[in-house]
Amino acid sequence: MWTPLFISIKVAGIATLLAIVIGLALSYLLSHTFPGKALIEALVTAPLVLPPTVLGYYLLVLLGSQGPLGAFLEKDFGIELVFTWQGAVVAATVASLPLFVRTCLPALEAVDSGMLDAARTLGSSELKVFFSVTLPLAWRGVLAAIALAFARALGDFGTTLMVAGNIPGKTQTMPIAIYDAMVSGRSVQAAWLVGVITVVSIVILTILGSVGRRRLVT
Secondary structure: OOHHHHHHHHHHHHHHHHHHHHHHHHHHHHOOOOOOHHHHHHHHHHHHHOOHHHHHHHHHHHHOOOOHHHHHHHHHHOOOOOOOHHHHHHHHHHHHHHHHHHHHHHHHHOOOHHHHHHHHHOOOOHHHHHHHHHHHHOHHHHHHHHHHHHHHHHHOOHHHHHHHOOOOOOOOOHHHHHHHHHHOOOHHHHHHHHHHHHHHHHHHHHHHHHHHHHHHHO
């Protein structure tokens, strides 16, 4: 009964790490003005407004054995993502990425440009300025983005179900296990699973909040 929880934490943890890497790059890009910025913003935000089944359908078309990316990965690297926990990671990453970017972006944009220019005049590269000046000044927003991304990845249902399916012990995350228990008439088990995922989510978010307050004090 604990297996769905372990799968959920594993999937959400890896998805959050991917969202951090990809999301920081996108947030940095979107914090500047360039041609086509509005389109990139729309594409990044789209998963927030698209129904999970639609998002899952797009991922299935892309990652399936007949899809452009899925066929490439399977043929050249022997990697299959559909109906695997790795596919669940991809689904959770795509679902959580918009929340990360929409939360992180304002924090990066709020950094005083004068401090960034001062660092540049001292000979720092753009990459060094970002990691040594921008991120330390925007850390509270970045931490909030991480918390939201993890929570979204942990609770993803529709997109993950479409891409990874409901395979007990393999791709069955907590939200899917709760749904499976309810439709099977196992209401007591469903209630227990709901309680567990609620407690785990609150504990993890509390820890992240405590880390943020501790850093603020120090």
